[in-house]
Amino acid sequence: MRSTTRLFALALGLAGAAPAMAATCDDPRGFTAFLADIRTEAAAQGIAPAAVAALDGLTPEPKVVSLDRGQHVFKQSFEEFSARMISPSRLKQGANRLKQYGSALSRIEAAYGVPGPVIVAIWGLETDYGAVTGDVSTLRALATLAFDCRRSAKFQGELLDALRLVARGDLKPAEMKGAWAGELGQAQFMPSSYLKYAVDFNGDGRRDLLRDPLDVMASIANYLKEHGWRSGAGWEPGEPNFDVIRQWNAADVYARTIAAFATKLAATQAQ
16 A cells, blocks of 8 residues: 555645755756755755765656646545545554553653554554655655755755755665655654654664654654644544644645544554
């Protein structure tokens, strides 16, 4: 099954920091000249040369532009979408994750106020609990979308933030693979969200959203908390935290599916 967030390019987080002086999208000099301008901007913003070198050899990926312009999932009804996404298998796996990580999820809720069923619902819908994270080069995808004029400023910012992740030591360029719109890791954070909301919950000195479930779950909770999650309040449509879920993904059909899935998972805890 395709990763959910590959269908939701508008979903995660805030846009990256806007470049000080945007490179020209569809630069008539070509993609190589465009990347040269991005390198200049990165240097001006203090990004280390070793990180900027991650742009070397990148070429555009036309398929990414095609996917960006061809999203149709939002036309599905909530009933259609949720029935497909909240499958019996995904629900069973989610219930197992709630048990497996029960102690950690209790500590995460104590720290961030977000209940385990909400965290696990998002984790499951985004990547099937880390099983389907995507195999598209993040830097190549972001550079392609930054060069395309449809949402150039947003993706130029995300590209620079991806380089910042490399400079910080969070990620190596070769392991930066994910969904076609630049989402990374088991929570499918855009680079800007990775920079702002990823946490090192297991205390090993690295914010690892590619491999570490504790960091993944805590980072989801941190994102929701920073967007206004109210501890103890409900998350269904019409309840206080539903608007926070919509900060995760603005598509109503997806936000409602997260809420419905979390409610089903919470019910399994009560059994």
